[in-house]
Amino acid sequence: MRISELSRRSGVPNATIKYYLREGLLPPGRATAATQAEYDETHLRRLRLIRALTGVRGLSVASAKQVLDAMTEHRTDTHELLGIAFGIRPPDGGTPGEDEGEGAGEALTEANPEAAALVDAMGWSVSARNPARQVIDETLRTLRSLDVEYDWEALLPYAELAERTARHDLDKLETVTDPLEKAERAVLLTFLLEPALMALRRLAQENESTARHGGDEHTSA
Amino acid sequence: MRISELSRRSGVPNATIKYYLREGLLPPGRATAATQAEYDETHLRRLRLIRALTGVRGLSVASAKQVLDAMTEHRTDTHELLGIAFGIRPPDGGTPGEDEGEGAGEALTEANPEAAALVDAMGWSVSARNPARQVIDETLRTLRSLDVEYDWEALLPYAELAERTARHDLDKLETVTDPLEKAERAVLLTFLLEPALMALRRLAQENESTARHGGDEHTSA
DNA sequence: TAATATGGATAGTGTCACTGTCCAACTATG
DNA sequence: CATAGTTGGACAGTGACACTATCCATATTA
Numbered sequence: 167m168r169i170s171e172l173s174r175r176s177g178v179p180n181a182t183i184k185y186y187l188r189e190g191l192l193p194p195g196r197a198t199a200a201t202q203a204e205y206d207e208t209h210l211r212r213l214r215l216i217r218a219l220t221g222v223r224g225l226s227v228a229s230a231k232q233v234l235d236a237m238t239e240h241r242t243d244t245h246e247l248l249g250i251a252f253g254i255r256p257p258d259g260g261t262p263g264e265d266e267g268e269g270a271g272e273a274l275t276e277a278n279p280e281a282a283a284l285v286d287a288m289g290w291s292v293s294a295r296n297p298a299r300q301v302i303d304e305t306l307r308t309l310r311s312l313d314v315e316y317d318w319e320a321l322l323p324y325a326e327l328a329e330r331t332a333r334h335d336l337d338k339l340e341t342v343t344d345p346l347e348k349a350e351r352a353v354l355l356t357f358l359l360e361p362a363l364m365a366l367r368r369l370a371q372e373n374e375s376t377a378r379h380g381g382d383e384h385t386s387a
Numbered sequence: 388m389r390i391s392e393l394s395r396r397s398g399v400p401n402a403t404i405k406y407y408l409r410e411g412l413l414p415p416g417r418a419t420a421a422t423q424a425e426y427d428e429t430h431l432r433r434l435r436l437i438r439a440l441t442g443v444r445g446l447s448v449a450s451a452k453q454v455l456d457a458m459t460e461h462r463t464d465t466h467e468l469l470g471i472a473f474g475i476r477p478p479d480g481g482t483p484g485e486d487e488g489e490g491a492g493e494a495l496t497e498a499n500p501e502a503a504a505l506v507d508a509m510g511w512s513v514s515a516r517n518p519a520r521q522v523i524d525e526t527l528r529t530l531r532s533l534d535v536e537y538d539w540e541a542l543l544p545y546a547e548l549a550e551r552t553a554r555h556d557l558d559k560l561e562t563v564t565d566p567l568e569k570a571e572r573a574v575l576l577t578f579l580l581e582p583a584l585m586a587l588r589r590l591a592q593e594n595e596s597t598a599r600h601g602g603d604e605h606t607s608a
Numbered sequence: 609t610a611a612t613a614t615g616g617a618t619a620g621t622g623t624c625a626c627t628g629t630c631c632a633a634c635t636a637t638g
Numbered sequence: 639c640a641t642a643g644t645t646g647g648a649c650a651g652t653g654a655c656a657c658t659a660t661c662c663a664t665a666t667t668a
Contacts, residue, residue, distance in 0.1 A: 182656085184615075185657060185658085194615095199666095201613095203615065211533075218529045218532075221529070222522075227655080281590075288591075301583060302590075308579060309575060312439060323555050324555070324587055327552055328584070336592070354535055358529060359530075362526035366523070368517065370553035371556055371557070373513050374556075376513070378561075400627075401627095403625085403627080405647075405648095406625075408646090409647085409648090420635095420646095421632085422634055449624090613664105614663105622656095623655085624655085627650100628649100630647100630649090631647095632647100633644100633645080635642100635645090636641100637643100
């Protein structure tokens with residue numbers, strides 16, 4: 167199919183598709199002539215994936231590219247994908263310092279002692295370079311700067327719940343055999359589910375709060 | 388203190404403080420003269436809160452304002468705060484439709500049948516207007532549009548974990564008595580913890596993946 | 609062959625979160 | 639009191655981001 171059909175079938179404007187092509191999020195079509203290219207179902211699918219990541223999940227185009235790249239490159243190694251595909255946080259840009267791309271190694275463990283302690287306590291085996299560590303230490307530090315006494319031990323119950331969540335995630339993944347599809351599913355379950363998971367927590371919080379305080383008028387305007 | 392000291396003590400540039408004042412995130416100081424105002428510790432604290440929300444959590448300035456406003460207005464009703472303070476998603480702007488401020492009511496439940504079913508199945512009592520419902524339905528719809536067979540029932544295990552998480556959250560909250568402080572803590576635990584919780588899941592996922600697949604070389608470059 | 613579509617390049621748009629500059633009014637110091 | 643420095647407020651400018659629009663030399667289709 168040509169670009170217009172891709173646009174029509176995906177609902178993504180023509181110009182935007184070109185933009186994604188430029189940015190490398192969408193692989194170029196097979197060129198049939200100097201000014202003509204042919205796209206197929208994989209392009210359509212990729213496009214939907216891009217919109218899911220940038221739309222529902224709210225990733226920036228650059229972050230989506232990283233995830234997509236990791237997905238296609240490491241399609242044989244789901245486990246590594248899960249580790250690598252992260253390194254991305256909400257499209258905030260705040261608190262950069264994200265130029266530690268290489269050679270950080272040990273330093274990161276040192277730099278994130280709380281995450282390290284937590285990982286240790288849980289008996290987890292995760293890369294010292296997993297950026298999630300940094301998120302944890304940064305959050306804890308921020309919390310404490312606001313006088314909330316919170317340390318990695320306070321996160322232990324959450325870690326156990328996360329462990330169960332992860333087990334559930336991986337169970338879901340194991341039903342898929344095709345490596346490419348598996349990698350895609352991993353991305354979907356890891357990233358797309360995040361807002362929904364947080365939404366569940368908010369729902370549960372409201373419910374719990376209602377249950378503890380006055381249990382009526384909770385639906386009032 | 389004057390603006391410079393506020394800037395020095397918070398690490399937020401002078402110009403940025405002025406910007407927050409303009410945007411209404413930071414309440415104005417007590418004017419001592421036509422071109423002079425006095426700020427106090429509450430301003431400093433608020434500033435730190437703003438940076439925590441926009442920095443670690445990645446909220447947009449506008450979203451942070453909503454949260455902060457809800458926090459100060461509903462400081463008497465923590466339970467309602469938890470329901471209201473959301474309505475904000477990552478600063479993506481994608482898929483808006485967020486102009487349902489009033490009179491949506493029933494329509495939202497209708498519009499989000501999966502969230503409704505889930506809430507029902509869990510026996511939860513939450514407002515029909517809680518925007519988290521929309522996030523859930525939207526995520527599920529997106530997932531299915533990508534051929535991942537996923538419905539609210541698949542979310543049930545997560546909902547149960549969320550319930551436990553929420554219980555844990557509320558427990559932590561109950562130790563605080565001062566209503567203002569409680570509202571602040573609620574915001575902190577609800578919002579600031581989110582990235583950390585997601586980080587935990589990623590860590591747990593990597594660990595679980597390592598455990599299931601080859602258990603070595605997980606730290607390799 | 610003429611009208612239309614396409615791919616690629618480049619420029620422009622609107623939003624966001626600041627950042628810089630001005631200036632009149634203050635304050636601190638000599 | 640003079641004068642240098644600081645402030646609050648207004649407003650313009652900046653750079654990043656995610657598009658969106660315009661061109662134009664082909665290609666395709668009628």
